[in-house]
Amino acid sequence: MTDIKVFITTSEASCGECGEDLGRRAWITLVEDKGALCLSCADLDHLVFLPSGDAALTRRSRKHSTLAAVVLKWSPARKRYERQGLLVEAEALERAEQECLADSEARARRRERDAVRRAELDRQYVKQFAERVRQLYPRCPLGREVAVAEHACFKYSGRVGRSAAAKNLDEQAIQLAIIAHVRHTETPYDALLASDYDRGDARAQVEGAVARVLAQWQAPE
Numbered sequence: 038m039t040d041i042k043v044f045i046t047t048s049e050a051s052c053g054e055c056g057e058d059l060g061r062r063a064w065i066t067l068v069e070d071k072g073a074l075c076l077s078c079a080d081l082d083h084l085v086f087l088p089s090g091d092a093a094l095t096r097r098s099r100k101h102s103t104l105a106a107v108v109l110k111w112s113p114a115r116k117r118y119e120r121q122g123l124l125v126e127a128e129a130l131e132r133a134e135q136e137c138l139a140d141s142e143a144r145a146r147r148r149e150r151d152a153v154r155r156a157e158l159d160r161q162y163v164k165q166f167a168e169r170v171r172q173l174y175p176r177c178p179l180g181r182e183v184a185v186a187e188h189a190c191f192k193y194s195g196r197v198g199r200s201a202a203a204k205n206l207d208e209q210a211i212q213l214a215i216i217a218h219v220r221h222t223e224t225p226y227d228a229l230l231a232s233d234y235d236r237g238d239a240r241a242q243v244e245g246a247v248a249r250v251l252a253q254w255q256a257p258e
């Protein structure tokens with residue numbers, strides 16, 4: 038890979054070969070003996086400029102380009118040459134753009150597949166969780182087991198890995214989920230919180246009611 042350097046001049050420049058006055062901010066290469074050369078004389082004027090910024094596009098363009106040049110500009114503030122981008126063959130840039138596009142499409146498709154998979158895992162999790170609730174609380178009103186499971190699923194989603202959440206189907210997790218559900222739906226707990234009750238006090242206040250409801254739901258039919 039040829040690593041030609043092209044400089045953007047800061048002062049007046051003229052081409053050492055064709056003699057053309059290039060003015061300021063000309064794009065030149067430096068050649069031994071001749072000094073500055075215009076891109077036309079350096080046979081680089083067929084290349085297209087790709088500004089820095091897109092790492093993948095740059096890497097791929099460079100890979101596909103037989104001839105490439107790094108474009109550098111002097112930074113007076115930093116006192117060093119700074120990379121502005123790359124000169125590459127038009128076909129190389131086009132090919133690189135197509136690859137990047139294909140990549141982003143592949144990524145989009147992957148995201149879609151992941152979303153479907155997550156939804157499926159959620160569905161399975163809710164189903165299993167609901168079944169366990171129904172087993173442990175056979176007399177809980179119809180549909181409540183799904184409400185509890187969906188809430189638990191929502192609570193765990195994003196926070197812990199789905200596999201970890203799935204393992205959480207133990208009795209204690211079910212217990213906590215159903216206590217929270219009963220507290221909110223079968224007792225004045227939310228109303229207490231709304232009227233500025235301390236959480237601990239509110240929980241203590243409804244503890245008995247929660248236990249009574251759970252005992253009813255737990256009783257074998």
Ligand SMILES: [Zn+2]
Nearest residue numbers: 052055075078
């Ligand atoms: Zn020239």
